[in-house]
Amino acid sequence: MKSLLIRGGTVVNADREQRADVLCVNGVIAEVGEALSAPMGATILEAGGQYVMPGGIDPHTHMNFPFMGTRTVDDFYSGTAAGLAGGTTSIIDFVIPDPQQPLMDAYRQWRQWAEVAASDYSFHVAITWWGESVHADMGTLVREEGVNSFKHFMAYKNAIMCDDETLVNSFRRALALGAMPTVHAENGELVFLLQQEMKAQGITGPEGHPLSRPPAVEAEAAQRAIAIADVLNVPIYVVHVSSAETAEAIARARARGQRVYGEVLAGHLVVDDSVYRDPRFEFAAAHVMSPPFRAKGHQEALWRHLQAGALQTTATDHCTFCAAQKAAGRLDFSKIPNGTGGVEERMAVLWDAGVNSGRLTPSEFVSVTSANAAKLFNLYPRKGCVAKGADADLVVWDPAGTKTFSAASQHSKGDFNIFEGRTVTGVPSHTISQGTVVFAQGELRAEAGAGRYLKRPAFGPQFTALGRKAALAAPVAVAR
Numbered sequence: 001m002k003s004l005l006i007r008g009g010t011v012v013n014a015d016r017e018q019r020a021d022v023l024c025v026n027g028v029i030a031e032v033g034e035a036l037s038a039p040m041g042a043t044i045l046e047a048g049g050q051y052v053m054p055g056g057i058d059p060h061t062h063m064n065f066p067f068m069g070t071r072t073v074d075d076f077y078s079g080t081a082a083g084l085a086g087g088t089t090s091i092i093d094f095v096i097p098d099p100q101q102p103l104m105d106a107y108r109q110w111r112q113w114a115e116v117a118a119s120d121y122s123f124h125v126a127i128t129w130w131g132e133s134v135h136a137d138m139g140t141l142v143r144e145e146g147v148n149s150f151k152h153f154m155a156y157k158n159a160i161m162c163d164d165e166t167l168v169n170s171f172r173r174a175l176a177l178g179a180m181p182t183v184h185a186e187n188g189e190l191v192f193l194l195q196q197e198m199k200a201q202g203i204t205g206p207e208g209h210p211l212s213r214p215p216a217v218e219a220e221a222a223q224r225a226i227a228i229a230d231v232l233n234v235p236i237y238v239v240h241v242s243s244a245e246t247a248e249a250i251a252r253a254r255a256r257g258q259r260v261y262g263e264v265l266a267g268h269l270v271v272d273d274s275v276y277r278d279p280r281f282e283f284a285a286a287h288v289m290s291p292p293f294r295a296k297g298h299q300e301a302l303w304r305h306l307q308a309g310a311l312q313t314t315a316t317d318h319c320t321f322c323a324a325q326k327a328a329g330r331l332d333f334s335k336i337p338n339g340t341g342g343v344e345e346r347m348a349v350l351w352d353a354g355v356n357s358g359r360l361t362p363s364e365f366v367s368v369t370s371a372n373a374a375k376l377f378n379l380y381p382r383k384g385c386v387a388k389g390a391d392a393d394l395v396v397w398d399p400a401g402t403k404t405f406s407a408a409s410q411h412s413k414g415d416f417n418i419f420e421g422r423t424v425t426g427v428p429s430h431t432i433s434q435g436t437v438v439f440a441q442g443e444l445r446a447e448a449g450a451g452r453y454l455k456r457p458a459f460g461p462q463f464t465a466l467g468r469k470a471a472l473a474a475p476v477a478v479a480r
């Protein structure tokens with residue numbers, strides 16, 4: 001029997017804070033309560049009044065991702081190890097088949113790549129084309145492989161973009177299977193057109209990236225996807241919401257009673273679009289990701305929508321490329337591989353800019369860094385909750401600890417840090433994964449292959465509610 005007693009902390013869940021000890025036995029939380037006694041041979045971790053919270057769940061990462069002619073530098077080991085160093089104990093990554101590639105082939109390939117993961121992980125599967133085999137494979141993935149969410153790229157024309165016909169077919173199939181459709185909302189046709197226009201005007205540097213992806217391009221796609229989901233009575237989750245207009249579209253749909261959910265990235269909350277006007281190509285190109293960083297006003301709007309509940313989850317879209325890879329777009333910004341990092345920094349950025357500013361309570365911090373993602377993707381309360389029976393994935397949080405982010409000291413293999421030079425107050429002192437201390441006071445003890453694949457059951461609670469609503473509103477023929 002392997003046990004760990006975390007003594008003298010303040011346990012924070014999404015619903016409350018309490019002074020309590022946490023006893024972990026064989027990777028699972030065995031007890032949460034006052035003055036727990038340690039079993040023989042238990043490891044004791046003195047929390048000394050620090051917060052004890054669910055380990056973070058990053059619901060949007062891309063490790064070992066072959067994209068735009070290259071591959072991300074973080075594989076599933078280095079990426080999840082970086083996550084553990086920042087208090088994130090689970091990721092949901094993406095299987096992204098090439099158009100015409102059988103979904104199951106891509107899924108098996110990604111499962112193999114992920115075998116080196118140091119933390120638990122799961123997969124959304126992208127629908128990049130449509131056909132009979134896609135319809136069938138979605139069923140296999142849901143029923144046999146525990147996939148309960150499918151991703152749709154509305155951008156990346158001539159690559160992985162899906163058209164409205166595919167969206168409709170896939171959303172409908174997802175609903176029948178009890179799986180959540182998710183969208184990368186950007187109008188790929190408009191992006192393509194604006195990219196050509198920028199280049200025709202002689203704008204070939206990274207400043208062309210945000211100019212070809214204005215907020216309206218994101219909002220149009222989000223509203224289209226939301227409208228399709230409304231007609232089909234399917235829930236929908238919009239990934240990496242970056243603009244006020246898109247967040248407002250989600251808030252409006254929710255106010256109408258639609259089950260629409262939004263994710264915001266730590267980067268979009270604190271980094272603004274001035275980075276693209278930096279004269280150094282390497283610096284500006286390192287920030288090229290889609291949707292791009294926005295003008296400052298959008299950040300305040302995103303924070304407000306996160307506080308108000310229109311946006312429920314925080315992620316990173318961790319997708320790291322190094323300078324040599326970004327250089328592929330030196331003469332043409334549309335060839336710069338899209339992606340930035342952040343899996344190690346997300347929790348501390350959210351605490352520092354969210355809790356320390358009074359925007360979030362510690363419980364709300366737990367909601368947006370783990371519990372809400374666990375609920376939406378049907379991992380709750382196994383994940384996202386400090387309670388008896390949950391996985392012993394925890395972070396011991398030092399609200400007074402400080403850290404200055406830098407590429408030089410990060411655990412990601414990337415050579416850039418979008419939070420470079422930012423000093424945060426509030427950092428993980430210890431991370432516990434499956435009941436084992438994997439990060440302690442700056443020392444990372446991540447183990448390749450220790451992470452487990454997480455199956456996520458279909459038909460989360462929102463599907464029951466949608467089914468009732470659909471039954472009550474079912475069309476009725478007129479008897480003549």
Ligand SMILES: NC(=O)NCCC(=O)O
Binds near residue numbers: 062184290
């Ligand atoms: N976000 C980004 O720029 N790269 C990763 C792929 C995606 O999520 O769109």
Ligand SMILES: [Zn+2]
Binds near residue numbers: 184239240290291
């Ligand atoms: Zn995306």
Ligand SMILES: [Zn+2]
Binds near residue numbers: 060061
């Ligand atoms: Zn992504």
